[in-house]
Amino acid sequence: MYAGTKMIAVITRETRLAGLKQRWGTASQADFLMEAAVDHEVERRRKAYSAKGVDVSDDDFLLMEASAEELTDHSAYEEEDETYQQSLRKLMQELDVDVPVREVDRRYVPNFDFDRCLAVVVIGQDGLVANVAKYVGDLPVIGVNPEPRRYDGVLLPFHVSEARAAVLRTIKQKARIEKVTLAEVNTISGQRMLAFNDFFVGCRTHASARYTLESGGSREPQSSSGVLVSTGSGATGWMSSVFNMAAGISQYVTGKEVPRLSLTRDDRKLMWTVREPFMSRHSSADNVMGMINDQEELVIGSQMPTNGIIFSDGVEDDFIEFNSGNIATITVSDQRARLVVG
Structure with missing residues (x-):
């Protein structure tokens, strides 16, 4: 439709309610199934109490019901969906800047032609910004928070009402840009992928991953739950849970917590760790954590x-x-994400 014409891409994502409708066909069917889930959970808890010989009073039953309803609160889904749709409609109105605007669902981002864009606007959660930024090349990414009271918005610095001004500054190349370090993986099969937060290398099931790991001239066979490689952006995400686990174990065993490593979003280095390494006659665990500096690699x-x-x-x-037979080389990427911050 916009062939040969520059545009603004607005990246959206389905809400939880939209996901339920897609899965179950209609909102009423989704309602029925969620109500059934509440009834099932209440009955499960009642039977658990009964098996322990504990009488369930009317007050206890009401507490069980309230707790179960919190897990499947359909009104919260509806409120979230309506707020998001309202924010999206307002955003599209704000972006009437004499440049074509194309709405793109996040499912199509990996295959979308961003070469046709002047700027990319993301309306959603922080994770959506992270997932989009690695596909857009050098294009600036403008993160818009659809509901500030719900989302912290670390990567969403703009409210909907501020989006128009941010886009105009970006188009005129007057916006403040933060350059964010990305991780990159290349395989001998010719495939390449970028990561804004982190890479996971391992097995798609709960089976142990088997591989060789080479870092800093040291190479060893390993068996584990996989290898996690994090950028500075991801250091407060999945990687932080690894440190939480290590700190908890250390506190229990020694009474002391292990120190935590940290990176900033623009640090030209990556952090990696092996998850649950297993030692056997065929695998070792001498090398389970490290840094990848610029121009270095993890193989x-x-x-x-x-x-x-x-x-x-x-x-x-x-x-x-x-x-088997594929080899992955992970490095700090020459490409960086460009986030509009002002």
Whole structure:
């Protein structure tokens, strides 16, 4: 439709309610199933109390019901959906700046032609910005918070009412840009992928991942739950949970917490760790954490006959097959994400 014409891409995502409708067909069917889930959970808890010989009073039953309803609160889904749709409609009105605007669902981002764009506007959660930024090349990304009272918006610096001004500054090349370090993986099969937050290298199932790991001139065979590689942006995400686990274990065993490593979003280095390494006659665990500085690399060779994968930023549907014989080289990417911050 816009062939040969520059445009503004607005990246959206489905709400939880939209996901339920897509799964179950209609809102009423989704309502029925969620209500059934509440009834099932209340009955499960009642039976658990009964099995322990504990009488369930009317007050206890009401508490169970209230707790179960919190897990499947359809009104919260509806409120979230309506607020998002209102914010999106207002955003589209704000972006009437004499440049064509194209709404793009996040499912189509990996295959969308961003070469036709002047700027990319993302309306959603922080994770949506992270998932989009690695696909847009050098284009500036403008994060818009659809509901500030719900989302912290670390990567969403603009309210809907501020989007127009941010886009105009961006088009005129007067916006303040923050350059964010990305991670990059290349395989000998010719595939390449970027990560804004992190890479996971391992097995798509709960089976152990088998591979060789080479870092800093040291190479060893390993068996684990996979390898996690994090940028500075991802250091407060999945990688932080690894430190939480290590701190909890250390506190329990020694009474002391382990120190935490940290990176900033523009640091030209990556942090990696092996998740739950297993030691056997065929695998060791001498090298389970480290840094990848600029111009350095982490090399992982797959020994998984099937189900080996590499994915980034928690998006498992967009993955690289990583089976036996494939070798992945992970580095700090020359490409950086460009986030509009003012």
